[in-house]
Amino acid sequence: MDIFPIVTNQHDEMIEITESIQRYIQSTGILEGIAVISSLHTTAGITVNENADPDVKQDFLRRLAEVFPWEHKLDLHAEGNTAAHLKTSTVGHAQTVLISGGRLVLGTWQGVYFCEFDGPRSRKYAVQVLSSGKGGA
Template sequence: MMKTFHVKTDHHDQMIDVTAQVEDWIQEQGVKDGIVVVSSLHTTAGLTVNENADPDVKTDMLRRFREVYPWEHPEDRHMEGNTASHMKVSTIGHAQTLIIDGGRLVLGTWQGLYFCEFDGPRQRKIVAKLL
């Protein structure tokens, strides 16, 4: 079973919690135990598992990514000008593999699954595959 999720981003850099969307779909499928692989279909947007209790963590992460990978660099040659976005996704990754137990994602108390936009705003897609 595979599902495509549509994600609309509103900012250039943004982290959107997609945990509930993915978990709701898993429960709709009636899957009790297994694995789900969730993948971004973009080279400038990825996925990460991180803190979902304190919104300042997202703010800090996005700020630190901007510090490490500034938008413009005089030696960048990529004509679209978004090399920093590609670097950020290469750092966090395009996909996450998560365990399903009892029909729920196995995540720590403070963890959530985040779609990370680094070149928005845009309409994006992520896919999830149940195993």
């Protein structure tokens, strides 16, 4: 497993990390298996979503904000970021993606995203690659 730093620039933001993960997989020499990608934070998640149309990211974040607005006046959590915790729990802190031929198995329009819900911040995510024992390390 390796840990990767990432810097976010907005309060709510989706940063595509597909190529970073792909480079890491290639460095392991594993051809067949799975990659587990995990955010190391309670207010930032990982998702697989469309990477072709940037409007999808904006719509995704807007819809989450509609469901979980930053109306923290009634929240008991002192940091005032309960909405970020709820967004992360909804999106999930981790994703598992298949590996075949040394490459992530993703659809034509899919990418892996680090989802920031309480930024901007310096963050980290972890990647663990597990071999199926066929065709690789």
